[in-house]
Amino acid sequence: MAKLVDGKRISQEIKDELKAEVADLAQQGKTASLAVIQVGGDPASSVYVRNKKNACAYIGIGSESYELPEETTEEELLALIQELNQKEEVHGILVQLPLPAHIDEEKVILAIDPSKDVDGFHPQSAGALMIGSKGFLPCTPAGVIQLLKRSGVEMEGKNCVIVGRSNIVGKPMAMLMLRENATVTVAHSRTKNLKELCKQADILIVAIGKPKFITEEYVKEGAVVIDVGIHRLEGKKLCGDVDFDVVEPLASAITPVPGGVGPMTIAMLMNNCVETMR
Ligand SMILES: Nc1nc(=O)c2c([nH]1)NC[C@@H]1CN(c3ccc(C(=O)N[C@@H](CCC(=O)O)C(=O)O)cc3)C=[N+]21
Ligand SMILES: [Mg+2]
Structure with a gap:
């Protein structure tokens, strides 16, 4: 039977470490605060925004939220970002995605001061990651690395297939994963022989956005399976991109949905906020 990779427990462990660190840094007079911007009232986005604010309160950093109406113009949003870029009491800026169709996401991300880009989405952060220089890491992939490390999964030299x-x-x-010295293959919706390719993976990381897409035919016996997908089925039940029930018996370790990668994303966002104080 597969070992469950408990993202809920590991994210709690990280948040507790951060809480202690924040208390320490506060003694040196350091503070941090996150500004969260949401445009429109998408209920799923509202849940995530609330979770992020709760996490800030838990670890002891400030948060302020800007709930803007759906009709907000790109100019208005860009003006708010400029204002927050200038504001010294704001250390991190997060614009909840997706944005309404009339707003250009790329333009918005580019407007965020890279020193406050706690999502790690700015091209400067992405470039820094590519060349291995200092910058904020994107929260979901950074969370996956922490899950693997804290579950004792060896990455060096391993065959890692990422779908998405x-x-x-x-x-x-x-x-x-390259930084961890894994051998990395990136597959996607146009990849030929996807099943055969995935079956070679020692570590299979799935982020394709299709509910229960990965079945037992994609998974090698003993593989570690990380499911980044999250879908709300009818009746509000959550599921991932992996068909958990059929894959779990094959895997040596597997993340559940919920309780896997999702909570890690928030923990790593908190880590990026604390990084502004270090
Ligand atoms: N600028 C921006 N940054 C983001 O990081 C960002 C975003 N936009 N837009 C949406 C996605 C999605 N996302 C999740 C965060 C936490 C959970 C999470 O905590 N999930 C729980 C379940 C929560 C539930 O019940 O829905 C779990 O998997 O156990 C999931 C998804 C961050 N995102
Ligand atoms: Mg894709």
């Missing part, structure tokens, strides 16, 4: 090539998960995930 997005700018916020697949691509930065590949860079981080």
Whole structure:
């Protein structure tokens, strides 16, 4: 039977470490505060925004939220970001994605001061990751690395297949696994012989955004399976990109959804906020 990789427990462990560190840094007069911007009232986004604010309160950093109406113009949003860039009491800026269709996400991300880019989405942060220089790491892939490390999964020399090539998960995930000296393959929706390729993976990381897409035919016996997907099924039940019930018996370790990668994303966001104080 597969060992469950408990993201809920590990994220709690990280938040507790950060809480202690923040208390220490506070004694030296250091503080941090996160500004969260949400445009429109998407209920899923509201849940995530609330979780982020709760996490800030838990570890002892400030947060302020800007809930803007759906009709907000790109100019108005850019003006708010400029204001927060200038504001000394704000150390991190997060613009909840996705944004309404009339706003250019790329422009918005580019407007954030890279020194406050706690999501790690700015091109300067992405470039720094690529060449191995200092910058904020994107929270979800950084969370996956922490899950693997804290579960004792050896990465060096291992065959890692990443399914998905997005700018916020697949691509930065590949860079981080390379840093850990894994041998990395990035697969995606157009990859030929995807099943055969995935079956070679010692570590399979899935972020394709298709519910229960990965079945037992994609997984080698003993593989470590990390599921980045999150989907709300009818009846509000959550599931990932991996069909957990059929893959779990094959895997040596596997993340559940919920309780896997999701909570780690928030823990690593908190780590990036604390990084502004260090
Ligand atoms: N600028 C920006 N930064 C983000 O980091 C960002 C974003 N936009 N837009 C949306 C996605 C999604 N995301 C998640 C965070 C936590 C959970 C999480 O905590 N999930 C829980 C379940 C939560 C639930 O019940 O829905 C779990 O998997 O156990 C999931 C997803 C951050 N995102
Ligand atoms: Mg893709």
